[in-house]
Amino acid sequence: MSKDIEVFLLEESNFSTQSxxxxxxxxxxxxxxxxxxxxxxxxxKRESMFPTGLKGKKRNIAIPHADPEFVNKSGYIxxxxxxxxKFKNMGNKEEEIEVKLIVFILSSTAEGHMDLLQKTLxxxxxxxIPAGAKLTNFFERSNNE
Amino acid sequence: MxxxxxxxxxxxxxxEIIASKLRDIFDEEGISATIxxxxxxxxxxxxxxxxxxxxxxxxxxxxxxxxxxxxLLTGINAEEIVNKIKEYL
Numbered sequence: 001m002s003k004d005i006e007v008f009l010l011e012e013s014n015f016s017t018q019s020x021x022x023x024x025x026x027x028x029x030x031x032x033x034x035x036x037x038x039x040x041x042x043x044x045k046r047e048s049m050f051p052t053g054l055k056g057k058k059r060n061i062a063i064p065h066a067d068p069e070f071v072n073k074s075g076y077i078x079x080x081x082x083x084x085x086k087f088k089n090m091g092n093k094e095e096e097i098e099v100k101l102i103v104f105i106l107s108s109t110a111e112g113h114m115d116l117l118q119k120t121l122x123x124x125x126x127x128x129i130p131a132g133a134k135l136t137n138f139f140e141r142s143n144n145e
Numbered sequence: 146m147x148x149x150x151x152x153x154x155x156x157x158x159x160x161e162i163i164a165s166k167l168r169d170i171f172d173e174e175g176i177s178a179t180i181x182x183x184x185x186x187x188x189x190x191x192x193x194x195x196x197x198x199x200x201x202x203x204x205x206x207x208x209x210x211x212x213x214x215x216x217l218l219t220g221i222n223a224e225e226i227v228n229k230i231k232e233y234l
Contacts, residue, residue, distance in 0.1 A: 046154070049154070050153075055215075067155070091201070091202075092213075093202065114162060117162060125219075125220060
């Protein structure tokens with residue numbers, strides 16, 4: 001199962017805005033063939049209609065996602081930005097929250113990325129975020145449970 | 146039996162997570178309720194048959210009690226949210 005899931009890490013990234021990050025991630029994913037060329041527009045539109053910033057117990061995260069029609073291959077892109085980026089709060093569109101950990105959940109099928117999502121949500125409560133191979137492993141593992 | 150509708154943008158993932166959390170909690174407490182999921186955009190057309198709507202975002206044109214369920218994803222104020230839902234059952 002885990003082989004069906006690609007995990008890309010962008011650690012120590014230095015984006016200054018959400019849109020800069022979306023643009024860069026979209027381009028990277030497009031080059032890798034994981035998404036189609038409309039992914040950037042899709043993810044931007046989706047984020048403005050249904051924001052994905054989540055206030056967490058230990059830390060805030062954001063979980064941007066686009067509809068499956070824009071995704072060729074399922075996976076995660078994990079961005080650990082050096083400085084906080086502003087995201088609107090999923091629970092309250094009027095509120096902006098600061099987020100340093102962003103997990104793009106890519107799903108090429110309409111169903112069945114609940115396990116990906118559940119694993120991602122646990123990042124709001126765990127004490128320390130793993131780095132490097134351990135972080136990749138953290139995500140890959142979820143699909144074998 | 147009371148009916149709860151849980152809504153998220155696509156109507157599958159986040160809403161399913163919340164629905165299954167609620168089912169677990171209600172099972173444990175012996176509360177019987179039917180819990181369904183839907184897209185946020187479909188709620189206004191479906192609301193009539195439900196007692197309470199649990200949503201991840203504001204929805205316009207809703208005349209049923211609406212509870213914001215984001216805390217059930219993150220665990221923040223989860224108990225409060227569950228209690229609020231129970232008030233409407």
